[in-house]
Amino acid sequence: MHTQDIITTAKALVAEGKGIIAMDESNATCNKRFAVLGIPQTEEARRTYRELIVSTPGLNECISGAILCDETIRQKKNDGTPFAKAIADCGIILGIKVDGGTKDMEGYPGEKITEGLDGLSDRLMEYSKMGARFAKWRAVFVIGDSIPSDGCIMANAIALAQYASLCQHVGLVPIVEPEVLMNGDHNMHRCLAETDKVLQKVFNQLKLQRVILEGIILKPNMVLPGLDSHRQETIEEVADATVKCLLRNVPAEVPGIAFLSGGQPSVLASARLNAMNAQFKSRLPWELTFSFSRAIQQPALDIWQGKESQVVAAQQTLYHRALCNSAARSGKYIAEMEKA
Numbered sequence: 029m030h031t032q033d034i035i036t037t038a039k040a041l042v043a044e045g046k047g048i049i050a051m052d053e054s055n056a057t058c059n060k061r062f063a064v065l066g067i068p069q070t071e072e073a074r075r076t077y078r079e080l081i082v083s084t085p086g087l088n089e090c091i092s093g094a095i096l097c098d099e100t101i102r103q104k105k106n107d108g109t110p111f112a113k114a115i116a117d118c119g120i121i122l123g124i125k126v127d128g129g130t131k132d133m134e135g136y137p138g139e140k141i142t143e144g145l146d147g148l149s150d151r152l153m154e155y156s157k158m159g160a161r162f163a164k165w166r167a168v169f170v171i172g173d174s175i176p177s178d179g180c181i182m183a184n185a186i187a188l189a190q191y192a193s194l195c196q197h198v199g200l201v202p203i204v205e206p207e208v209l210m211n212g213d214h215n216m217h218r219c220l221a222e223t224d225k226v227l228q229k230v231f232n233q234l235k236l237q238r239v240i241l242e243g244i245i246l247k248p249n250m251v252l253p254g255l256d257s258h259r260q261e262t263i264e265e266v267a268d269a270t271v272k273c274l275l276r277n278v279p280a281e282v283p284g285i286a287f288l289s290g291g292q293p294s295v296l297a298s299a300r301l302n303a304m305n306a307q308f309k310s311r312l313p314w315e316l317t318f319s320f321s322r323a324i325q326q327p328a329l330d331i332w333q334g335k336e337s338q339v340v341a342a343q344q345t346l347y348h349r350a351l352c353n354s355a356a357r358s359g360k361y362i363a364e365m366e367k368a
């Protein structure tokens with residue numbers, strides 16, 4: 029066990045003013061986002077895009093860690109520098125997505141189970157030798173008629189805890205990501221109740237499996253109304269419900285909570301994170317930060333569109349989103365920043 033190392037890494041991931049960039053989209057998901065913009069869906073296009081991200085000037089001022097997928101961690105920049113080295117050289121901690129994706133859960137219509145525990149120890153050791161210091165595993169929960177079920181929540185919570193325990197044994201900080209999806213017409217109170225249930229079971233399992241809570245990062249959804257809910261709560265109401273839910277379920281030993289964005293518009297995701305820190309920061313036992321993919325990358329991707337001539341503008345946009353989210357870490361994000 030590498031207790032002190034993982035505690036130190038976990039704290040560094042949620043250092044003041046910093047958050048995590050998730051750039052670990054599977055090839056299929058990345059291709060889907062490229063297809064919308066007419067960008068070729070090739071390994072080289074994905075490599076070029078990831079080089080744009082990691083070469084963004086100043087990114088390390090706001091970003092503590094970057095989560096890569098298996099393809100990217102094995103790729104190099106144009107000049108031959110492995111991405112793993114380029115990221116570490118600019119002071120960003122290297123992370124890796126290690127789950128095998130979600131699939132339909134047999135016997136549980138409409139629900140998903142995350143795969144990837146088979147052979148996980150060996151893969152974790154390989155990634156650790158490649159320089160990774162933290163990992164990510166995502167479980168998803170759909171809100172619908174009588175779902176998420178206890179069986180689905182429990183199966184995913186057990187897998188998350190097994191993954192977390194294996195990570196800590198090889199010295200990697202596990203990012204534990206149970207995501208209650210935004211899709212649906214449910215209201216915010218339903219999301220609050222389901223997120224409560226999920227987090228309670230996840231922490232029960234983490235404790236049962238003797239995971240060191242000081243050496244994990246929780247990556248949850250914010251508590252939000254469904255995308256199709258007729259009532260969309262205010263930023264303050266979302267901040268209030270989310271913090272209330274986390275205080276009920278997340279032990280004080282956990283050093284930090286880094287939200288996924290889940291498909292929220294970029295500006296709204298920053299504003300909601302900001303509201304939580306502005307209202308509650310001084311009373312919280314853990315750091316509240318971001319581990320966004322879409323909410324930090326999408327505006328840059330929209331500008332890049334696969335064109336060399338757009339790289340600088342895309343990087344400036346990525347840096348700007350990182351800066352806005354960094355400000356939201358301390359409740360200092362203001363709408364005027366969007367005009368910059």
Ligand code: 13P
Nearest residue numbers: 050288289290320321322
């Ligand atoms: P989003 O921020 O786009 O939800 O992605 C976060 C993530 O890492 C999903 O696993």
